[in-house]
Amino acid sequence: MRGRTALFGPHLWGSNSWNENHCQVLICGRAAMRIIPTVNREGQVEPARTLRELLAGNRDLRRLWLGNLVSVCGGWSSAVAVFAMVYDHSGAGMAAGLTLAVRYLPGALAGVWGGVLADRADRRTVMLVTDVAMAVLAAAFLVxxxxxxxxxxxxxxFASAAAGFVFQAARNAWMPSLAxxxxxxxxxxxxxxxxLALQAVGGVAGGVVVGVVGWRWAFVVNAVTFLGSxxxxxxxRTGDRYAGGPPTGWWRSLRAGLAVAARTxxxxxxxxxxxxxxxxxGGTITGMTYLALRVYELxxxxxxxxxxxxxTVGGVVLVVAAARLRTLPARVHLRVIGVSCLAEGLVTMLLGLPVGIAxxxxxxxxxxxAxxxxxxxxxxxxxxxTANDNRGRVTALWSATATLGLGVSAAATGGLIDTAGIGPAFxxxxxxxxxxxxxxxAMVPRLARSVEGSRAVSART
Incomplete structure (x- = not known):
């Protein structure tokens, strides 16, 4: 999924552990590395300015990030293997589209209820249980x-994706509290x-594994990476592992989360x-798979x-853009959202043209x-x-909305390619x-006023 394919815990920022961890990395010579706090004139620790500073100075955030990196690595290798296996045994674009649809659709149910669970239970425990479950399911692809x-x-x-969406809901609720x-x-x-990094490495590595020794090893690697995560x-053990709100029934909790999303x-x-x-x-991945395996016969x-x-391209652009976005006001963030969607759509339309592989x-x-x-x-x-009490449900609802659309699009695009061709599909x-x-x-001016009000409410929370 888009970065489309995660508020902070007030108790954390006053703790000594955070002040010790959140530091700037200075490299002294070629072998030594020393970590010292970045402090302003008032004696307060300053926020990280770059992605490198954030990860180098925040131990717990770095560990969760590494866990995600490890599991994503195996996941991308496994994705290449699944597509290759489905195309080899069926040869139909519709079959690959259905595979993507089945991967996305659990987000509409499992993701939403995963958000409710993330606002009721220990978010760390939820992540641990789902990681182990995904390891078992990854190995089961061998049969x-x-x-x-x-x-x-x-x-x-479907089962792997459902567990993944529950994991994602807990992670998106807990991990931001470390920043x-x-x-x-x-x-x-x-x-x-x-x-993005593992698309660059994991995708090619998965392709090499599949091409040289077959797809079985990609599934084995995927299972091991979930255990590492x-x-x-x-x-x-730090951060906002619990939402902190009063316990309520499951349906009532879900309705409360929906109400927060609707009125904001x-x-x-x-x-x-x-x-x-x-x-x-959602259909662009189905279309890309068809281009690679059927049009260009790679x-x-x-x-x-x-x-x-x-x-590769996305990773480079992201690292540069994130540091710049950190310094920009909320109104500019809103414009970036719209420009990203518009530009991506326009370029996607060109993918159906009869051009060479380069x-x-x-x-x-x-x-x-874009x-x-x-x-x-x-x-x-x-x-x-969004406040911490509702973060799990709101972020999960956001993810569920996206994945439902992605799943429908992936399935429909597979059939469209089989009947109308790749050009009209793109x-x-x-x-x-x-x-x-x-x-x-066109809506940015009105939304900007809403964002300023929401930030004020969030700050009081």
Whole structure:
């Protein structure tokens, strides 16, 4: 999913542990590294200014980030293997589209209830349990590597995705509490850059593994990485692990979260943007898979080359953009959200043109560059508009809205490619992405007033 494919705990900032951890890294010579606090004239520790400072100076955030990095690595290798296995045994674009749809659709249910769970239970425990469950499910893909057992890919993908969305809801509720509000763009970039980096490395590595020794080893690697993620999560104990609100019934808790999202204008607008934009976004992965395996005939690991371009270009743009976004006002963040959607849609429309593989990869890189700036801007806006008591439910609702649209789009695009061809498919997908971006830009003046009010409420919370 977009960085589309996570407020702070007030008790944390006054603690000695945070002041000891949140520091600036200075490199002295070639071998020595010393960490000292970055303090302003008033004697207060300053927020991190770059992604490097954030991760180097914040031990617990760094460990959760590393855990996510490890599991994302295995996940991307496994994704290449699943697509290759499905295409090899079925040969149909619809089959690959259904695989993506089954991966996305659990977010509409499991993600929402995962958000309720994240606001009721120990968020760390939720992450540990789901990591172990995902390790078991990843290994279970080994039994589906036969034409007669290919149907197992769909329930296994559904169960793995459901566990992943619950994990994501807990992580998005807990992990931001390890950063300061001024660091939210950097925090969002830290989470997003994992996926991009491992698209660059994991996609190609997965393609090499699939091409050389077959897809079985990619599934084994994926299972091991989830266990590594669980170990790193177990080592972190600080932050807002609990929502802190009074316990209520499950349905009442869900309704309360929905009410918060509905009455907060900028949150409601983000949800609508996700719903419409992702009707186009989800199909782009199905289309890219078809380009790699059928149009350009890059082999079983062909999607890895597109993932590599997306990860490399997106990662570079994200690191630079996040540091810049940290210094910009809320109104500019809102404009960035709209420009990102509009630009991504326009470039996506060009992917259906009959061009060579080099031009197709270049266009895919431009799509990635337009996409990655959305995450830090949108997540910062969402976090500043949401208090800790509701964070799990609101972020999970945001994710669920996106994944529902992604799933519908992925499934429909597979059938559209099989009947109408790749050109009309990309033209329609791009239009569905560009129009919501243009509408959002027209709404920025009204949304900016809402954001300022939400930030004031969040600060009091």
């Amino acid at each position: 589906a590597d036969e034409p007669g057992r290919l149907w197992l890919v769909y329930p296994l993908t 300061r509000p001024e660091e939210y763009p950097l925090y969002s970039a830290a989470v997003q850059v994992n996926s 669980a170990w790193l999560t177990w080592s972190v 204008r900028v949150v409601a607008a983000l949800l609508l943007l996700e719903a419409f934009f992702c009707l186009g976004l 082999g079983d690991g062909g999607t890895g080359w597109f993932y590599a371009v997306q990860g 031009a197709a990869l270049a266009l895919w890189g431009l799509v990635a560059a 996409e990655v700036v959305y995450g830090p801007a949108a997540m910062t806006t969402l976090l500043n508009a 033209a329609g997908l791009g239009l569905l992405m560009a129009v919501p971006g243009a509408v959002w830009l």
